[in-house]
Amino acid sequence: MNILEFTLLVAMGSFVAGLLGALTGLGGGVVLVPLLTIFFKVDIRYAIGASLVSVIATSSGAAAAYVKEGFSNIRIGMFLEIATTLGALSGAFLAAFVSTKDLAIIFGLVLLYSAYLSRKPRPREQRNLPPDPLATKLKMNGSFPSEEGGLRQYNVQSVPTGFGLMFGAGALSGLLGIGSGAVKVLAMDQAMKIPFKVSTTTSNFMIGVTAAASAGVYLNRGYVDPGLAMPVMLGVLAGSLFGARILMQAETKILRLVFSLVIVTLGVQMIYKGLTGTI
Amino acid sequence: MTRNWDDHRIEEIVGNLLRAGVMLSAVVVLAGGLIYLAQQGLSSAHYAVFRGEPSDLRGLRGIVRGVFTLDARSIIQLGLVLLIATPVARVAFSIWGFAEEHDRMYMIFTGVVLVILLYSLLGSGSAF
Numbered sequence A: 001m002n003i004l005e006f007t008l009l010v011a012m013g014s015f016v017a018g019l020l021g022a023l024t025g026l027g028g029g030v031v032l033v034p035l036l037t038i039f040f041k042v043d044i045r046y047a048i049g050a051s052l053v054s055v056i057a058t059s060s061g062a063a064a065a066y067v068k069e070g071f072s073n074i075r076i077g078m079f080l081e082i083a084t085t086l087g088a089l090s091g092a093f094l095a096a097f098v099s100t101k102d103l104a105i106i107f108g109l110v111l112l113y114s115a116y117l118s119r120k121p122r123p124r125e126q127r128n129l130p131p132d133p134l135a136t137k138l139k140m141n142g143s144f145p146s147e148e149g150g151l152r153q154y155n156v157q158s159v160p161t162g163f164g165l166m167f168g169a170g171a172l173s174g175l176l177g178i179g180s181g182a183v184k185v186l187a188m189d190q191a192m193k194i195p196f197k198v199s200t201t202t203s204n205f206m207i208g209v210t211a212a213a214s215a216g217v218y219l220n221r222g223y224v225d226p227g228l229a230m231p232v233m234l235g236v237l238a239g240s241l242f243g244a245r246i247l248m249q250a251e252t253k254i255l256r257l258v259f260s261l262v263i264v265t266l267g268v269q270m271i272y273k274g275l276t277g278t279i
Numbered sequence B: 001m002t003r004n005w006d007d008h009r010i011e012e013i014v015g016n017l018l019r020a021g022v023m024l025s026a027v028v029v030l031a032g033g034l035i036y037l038a039q040q041g042l043s044s045a046h047y048a049v050f051r052g053e054p055s056d057l058r059g060l061r062g063i064v065r066g067v068f069t070l071d072a073r074s075i076i077q078l079g080l081v082l083l084i085a086t087p088v089a090r091v092a093f094s095i096w097g098f099a100e101e102h103d104r105m106y107m108i109f110t111g112v113v114l115v116i117l118l119y120s121l122l123g124s125g126s127a128f
Helices: A003-024 A029-039 A044-068 A073-097 A098-120 A133-137 A160-177 A180-190 A194-220 A226-246 A252-276 B003-040 B058-068 B072-100 B104-123
Strands: A141-144 A153-156
Touching: A003 A029, A003 A044, A003 A226, A003 A252, A003 B003, A029 A044, A029 A098, A029 A226, A029 A252, A044 A073, A044 A098, A044 A133, A044 A160, A044 A194, A044 A226, A044 B003, A044 B072, A073 A160, A073 A180, A073 A194, A073 B003, A073 B072, A073 B104, A098 A160, A098 A180, A098 A252, A133 A160, A153 A194, A160 A180, A160 A194, A180 A194, A194 B072, A194 B104, A226 B072, B003 B072, B072 B104
Parallel strands: none
Antiparallel strands: A141 A153
8 A cells, every 4th residue: 555545545534533423423543553553553652642732733623613602611720620620630640651552451341431431421410519618629519501501510529539530531633643532531521520511621621731741752752753643633623524514414422333343343353453463 | 801802813913923833834844845745756755764953953053044045955954944933922012911901820821831831942952
């Protein structure tokens, strides 16, 4: 395969990943690395470097649209970014010492877990919780435009647990080159009791900063190849922008199911390849 | 509710900043990509074996030197550096935003995030 064919095929695959990621809200980054390593036989370290760069592109592109709606909370985001960026640095440094086989196995497990998270029904949202002293001190409580009209107030809970989970999300992002949006939403929505809409938009806002923290390390280490990152970044960006545009008309329920099945299949393949050492 | 209004205005500027950064980097990457394909499109692809990038493509100084000689891979890499710099610029801008709101605590938090990001870009290797 010559570079032209390779570039076009990778760009098309990345476009589909970005499109599905935007339509299902699961993020395209999570399928990029398996796509590149399993189908294009790219070394996993190059794949992670390219994926990380495209995660910044989609997060920053989407965040511009979200902030206008007034859902995201920049104080929560900024405070938790201390945890995610520290985690991302640790993950990126750790990546140099983990063998490619182990990377593939960890990646597979994360894929299976995110598919599980996406299928699990969300517990009923708890409203009108009492203000937590630490969250109040950190000025995290806020309000957002609710479906019933008007502003709905919310009080943030368990800041230390959320901070810890965010460190973990950052470490996974730095180690595997993914956005870890699922873990970020889990930390905010389940642990900190932040309304789901605020959690998802704030998480998207944070992903770019988190990925930038580890992308610097990857670039310095020579894991970011321009010839590979070019079609991946442009493809994912175009796919996710197109996805965000057609989101309203799309039948996302079936798409989410299909995409979860794809994620499970890729997860099993990554684990198998890691265990047999064929990565 | 002035605080919310200020927050919202800052977020809107931040949103536009992010979009502009991404678009600029995409244009640079695409330009470099087209030159790259025109020059090397017919050679064979080689990503199965990990070699690591040459040191010129790992840091800003080498990348800029390459851009001046119109090296296609350096131009793409410059676009990617711009992309990585976009969220960093967002964080730097937020410090100013919190200063406008006289929020000392969040200026410090944002400063910490900025230091971590700059460390990753500048301190973690030979780069810049």
